[in-house]
Amino acid sequence: MFNRLRQRLFRFMVQCLLRGVSPSEATVFLASTGPVLSRCLYVVAELGVADRLKSGPLTAQQLASALCVDPDALTRVLLALTPTGYFRRDRSGFFRNTPQSRALMTDHPGSLREWVRYAGAPWQWKHWGDLLETVEKGGELRCGLLFDWVETNPEIRSQFNAAMQSKAKQIDERIVELFDFSHFRRVVDVGGGNGHFAHQLVKREPGVKATVFDIPPTISSLRKACPFGPSHDRIDLAEGDFFKSVPEGGDLYLIRHVLHNWPDSQARMILENCRKAMKPSASLLVVDMLLNQNELAPRSMDVAMLHLLGGRERTAEQFKALFQQAGFELTSVQRTSTPMSLLVASVAAQSPILVPAHSG
Ligand SMILES: C[S@@+](CC[C@H](N)C(=O)[O-])C[C@H]1O[C@@H](n2cnc3c(N)ncnc32)[C@H](O)[C@@H]1O
Secondary structure: OHHHHHHHHHHHHHHHHHOOOOHHHHHHHHHHOHHHHHHHHHHHHHHOHHHHOOOOOEEHHHHHHHHOOOHHHHHHHHHHHHHHOOOEEOOOOEEEOOHHHHOOOOOOOOOOHHHHHHHOOHHHHHHHOOHHHHHHHOHHHHOOHHHHHHHHOHHHHHHHHHHHHHHHHHHHHHHHHHOOHHHOOEEEEEOOOOOHHHHHHHHHOOOOEEEEEEOHHHHHHHHHHOOOHHHHHHEEEEEOOOOOOOOOOOOEEEEEOOHHHOOHHHHHHHHHHHHHHOOOOOEEEEEEEEOOOOOHHHHHHHHHHHHHHOOOOEOHHHHHHHHHHOOEEEEEEEEOOOOEEEEEEEEOOOOOOOOOOOOO
16 A cells, blocks of 8 residues: 555656656645545545445446436546546446445445545535634634534534544444453443444443433434434433533543544533543543644644634643643553544542542
8 A cells, every 4th residue: 555655656756757847846736636636525425426336337427327417527527536546447438446435335334425425515615715714813713613513503413423423433443442341330422422332332342331422402313313222221311511511420431532622721621521520430531633743634633623613633742731630640542553542541649620529
């Protein structure tokens, strides 16, 4: 994979030199057209092109008539994606899936179709036009913005929850492999979304119960959908606002892909409310990306958090400081084969801020 990328980069450099364009200018040009590729990716995900190619190759004409779209425009969008590895067109004009485009199929085990549809949705895309304003005025302007939309707009809420589930699937398995949940009786999933992790967890660990805690509209959709099948009696649903309080009674508090949504002051408030709900013996497990030198995924997610929510990705040191301020002690940091890391903390012996709710 790495070698293939290196060969491609080398070919690209040679082509640039032959055409008399310096590689740095060409790189700038390519980056400036990045949004075009991102739009093309959204279009094929929205149309479900990869699903159509699942049972075999099709020409652009065949695809276009099945999808009721313009054949010329669709061909050009597909051909803009093929140089980056999405789809392949053979000599007779048939398009077929590649490993990359298979990740856009709805039923692919690691499907990112819902994520791409959410990340490229017109309401979100329009908002990216204002990034310059965020940089001029700072992220505070955007604090919690995305969740205002999620809370008030059912369509955005269902897109958002589907996207989170699609993104999280890849890490769910790694978390349950790397972290031993069997020692705990009740796990409180703070900002647990549509409960997919809690569901995976109780299915795998017969002795564990879970509480999914989230905003009222998300919990009420979950109550209506009843998605947990036979495991439902081991999953409690609790609605509320983690800036006010968090349910008591857990011996593990899980905060997954949540702290990065918020600036330090708010992230600290969430942690403090967990701390207040926790017995001194309870543990905290935070799952988030760690900022690390020049890695592209956390760096671009950091800007997404800044602009959509006023949040931020953090280094391990920044998490440690945040935990300390909220009365926790960071006990371990475990990196995974995905961009996510597991940070485990315990209640600090001398909490600087709080009287434990369960003292006595
Ligand atoms: C990025 S999602 C993560 C969802 C889930 N933990 C996961 O890993 O897929 C953040 C979650 O925080 C929830 N949330 C946002 N504001 C909240 C609040 N004030 N109180 C409780 N939950 C909140 C959102 O509804 C959403 O489900």
